[in-house]
Amino acid sequence: MNDKWTLITPELFLKALGETLQMLGVGLALGSILGIVIGAVLALTRQGGVLENRAVSVVLAVLVNLIRSLPFIILLVAILPFTRLLVGTSIGVWAAIVPLTVMVAAYIGRLVENSLLEVPRGVVEAARSMGASPMQIFWRFLLPEARGSLILAITIASVGLLDATAMAGTVGAGGIGDLALSYGYQRYDGFAMVLTVVTLIVLVQGIQLVGTSLARRYRRR
Amino acid sequence: MRSSEGRIVFEGVSKTFARGAAETAALRGVQLDVAPGTIFGVIGYSGAGKSTLIRLVNGIEQPTSGRVLVDGIDVGALKGRRLREAQKRTGMIFQQFNLLETVRVRDNVAMPLRLDGVDKAEARARADEVLDFVGLAAKADSFAGELSGGQKQRVGIARALVRNPKILLSDEATSALDPTTTTQIIDLLRSVNREYGTTILVVTHEMDVIKDLAHEVAVMADGEVVETGSVLDTFLHPRTAITREFVTTVVPQGLPDRVLAHLGGEGLWRLLLVDDEVTQPLISDLITGIGVSVNMLHADMTEIQDHTVGQMIIKVTGPKERVAAARSFLAERVVHIEEVIR
Numbered sequence: 001m002n003d004k005w006t007l008i009t010p011e012l013f014l015k016a017l018g019e020t021l022q023m024l025g026v027g028l029a030l031g032s033i034l035g036i037v038i039g040a041v042l043a044l045t046r047q048g049g050v051l052e053n054r055a056v057s058v059v060l061a062v063l064v065n066l067i068r069s070l071p072f073i074i075l076l077v078a079i080l081p082f083t084r085l086l087v088g089t090s091i092g093v094w095a096a097i098v099p100l101t102v103m104v105a106a107y108i109g110r111l112v113e114n115s116l117l118e119v120p121r122g123v124v125e126a127a128r129s130m131g132a133s134p135m136q137i138f139w140r141f142l143l144p145e146a147r148g149s150l151i152l153a154i155t156i157a158s159v160g161l162l163d164a165t166a167m168a169g170t171v172g173a174g175g176i177g178d179l180a181l182s183y184g185y186q187r188y189d190g191f192a193m194v195l196t197v198v199t200l201i202v203l204v205q206g207i208q209l210v211g212t213s214l215a216r217r218y219r220r221r
Numbered sequence: 222m223r224s225s226e227g228r229i230v231f232e233g234v235s236k237t238f239a240r241g242a243a244e245t246a247a248l249r250g251v252q253l254d255v256a257p258g259t260i261f262g263v264i265g266y267s268g269a270g271k272s273t274l275i276r277l278v279n280g281i282e283q284p285t286s287g288r289v290l291v292d293g294i295d296v297g298a299l300k301g302r303r304l305r306e307a308q309k310r311t312g313m314i315f316q317q318f319n320l321l322e323t324v325r326v327r328d329n330v331a332m333p334l335r336l337d338g339v340d341k342a343e344a345r346a347r348a349d350e351v352l353d354f355v356g357l358a359a360k361a362d363s364f365a366g367e368l369s370g371g372q373k374q375r376v377g378i379a380r381a382l383v384r385n386p387k388i389l390l391s392d393e394a395t396s397a398l399d400p401t402t403t404t405q406i407i408d409l410l411r412s413v414n415r416e417y418g419t420t421i422l423v424v425t426h427e428m429d430v431i432k433d434l435a436h437e438v439a440v441m442a443d444g445e446v447v448e449t450g451s452v453l454d455t456f457l458h459p460r461t462a463i464t465r466e467f468v469t470t471v472v473p474q475g476l477p478d479r480v481l482a483h484l485g486g487e488g489l490w491r492l493l494l495v496d497d498e499v500t501q502p503l504i505s506d507l508i509t510g511i512g513v514s515v516n517m518l519h520a521d522m523t524e525i526q527d528h529t530v531g532q533m534i535i536k537v538t539g540p541k542e543r544v545a546a547a548r549s550f551l552a553e554r555v556v557h558i559e560e561v562i563r
Contacts, residue, residue, distance in 0.1 A: 120317070126313070130309070130333045131336065133305060144323045
């Protein structure tokens with residue numbers, strides 16, 4: 001019988017927080033880059049897009065839907081061989097970062113596609129009337145005009161990503177979510193539970209706050 | 222200043238859009254010659270094909286058959302880089318303005334030059350020049366969202382002019398604006414044409430715009446050009462029913478049905494008078510010279526392309542031969558006379 005009122009030590013908590021932030025940060029950075037590329041390709045190659053290409057559009061759309069069909073925990077274990085190939089291990093933070101990135105990239109890809117499609121068609125038409133190249137249309141017209149809604153999309157994806165990190169414990173990546181499960185739940189540590197819940201709420205609120213205020217700054221109407 | 226550049230020629234241009242299995246013809250055998258330095262109006266109801274027509278000039282759409290020649294270059298045959306080079310020789314303005322909301326007015330105007338690789342400072346300096354021309358120098362640092370519709374269209378015009386194009390395409394540019402603002406934008410477009418000799422192709426569904434802005438007009442219906450001519454001529458002698466409908470929106474041609482029922486028949490005439498004809502003592506000459514009674518039912522006057530155009534509807538009564546004499550007298554003194562019929 002343990003007579004301590006909690007099993008959580010500051011070291012344990014900080015380590016878990018660090019792991020969560022690492023998964024969140026790296027996953028978000030890589031996932032955003034990949035996601036913006038995917039979203040851009042989806043938006044530009046679709047029917048009526050400035051780089052209309054049915055083959056590319058269909059293949060990518062199917063791939064994205066495939067990834068998004070799987071619950072994260074399934075994706076995590078299903079792509080383990082790929083993860084091992086990429087980072088040389090199937091356990092730990094980096095083993096979790098691979099599937100997290102794949103998941104969030106597909107998610108952000110769809111959101112980015114929608115943001116880009118929200119830019120009024122007239123803007124693209126004006127760009128074409130000026131003789132802008134497809135790349136110029138993307139960089140100088142679509143991306144700046146979609147900026148506000150892109151930031152909001154990435155904000156939503158970040159919260160989803162945080163959600164998924166809770167499952168990273170499955171591959172021994174640790175993190176706040178793992179703390180909640182292995183201490184709060186499996187060892188009946190009420191304090192661990194409360195602490196992790198509060199930490200997660202604070203993280204989500206923080207992400208949303210930053211995202212909303214950035215979006216407001218970049219969206220001029 | 223009239224320039225020799227800026228000619229647009231449509232040679233038997235047709236365009237069909239395929240929607241699934243069905244094909245719709247947006248343009249059928251369009252034949253037009255827009256002379257350099259003119260303001261050429263294209264009027265038609267929505268769906269008449271005018272938006273498609275204007276988009277062929279800058280290669281946003283390609284014709285299914287026929288050619289669109291801009292200064293001799295077959296725009297429809299160009300692709301990729303060469304098409305983009307050709308597109309840089311025209312400017313276009315839109316009903317919804319299509320400005321970027323996230324950059325300042327100055328950078329909106331500078332955008333075409335930035336696409337050409339002109340450095341930021343130089344492009345901005347040129348943008349300020351054009352903004353000054355359109356009367357918006359004070360708003361260079363604003364965002365589009367802070368401007369009124371008329372101001373947004375001025376920015377659109379500045380952006381379209383920043384590369385000094387020989388051709389300006391206007392797609393319903395005043396259709397989202399109130400009447401006063403419309404007049405201001407029309408004045409601005411006229412001064413663009415006057416100062417730079419820019420050919421302006423104007424697409425609209427408003428006959429008022431044609432009247433105040435265009436030199437020449439083409440009337441479109443169902444993808445075809447049904448009538449073309451000088452704006453004054455078209456107003457005075459509309460040849461097709463649809464043109465007559467458009468003319469009526471500017472120069473009302475009817476009398477109330479009750480009046481018509483009461484006064485109809487012989488001697489009820491509509492007269493059109495141009496310039497000096499307007500000031501002649503027509504009615505008193507009829508009464509004292511021909512000896513008929515005249516009842517003036519309607520009279521108005523309007524400006525069309527720097528010409529004064531007057532309209533009168535009169536009822537002439539008297540002995541049959543006097544009424545006939547009055548008609549031949551009028552036929553010599555006014556540009557157009559017709560029976561008013563129900």
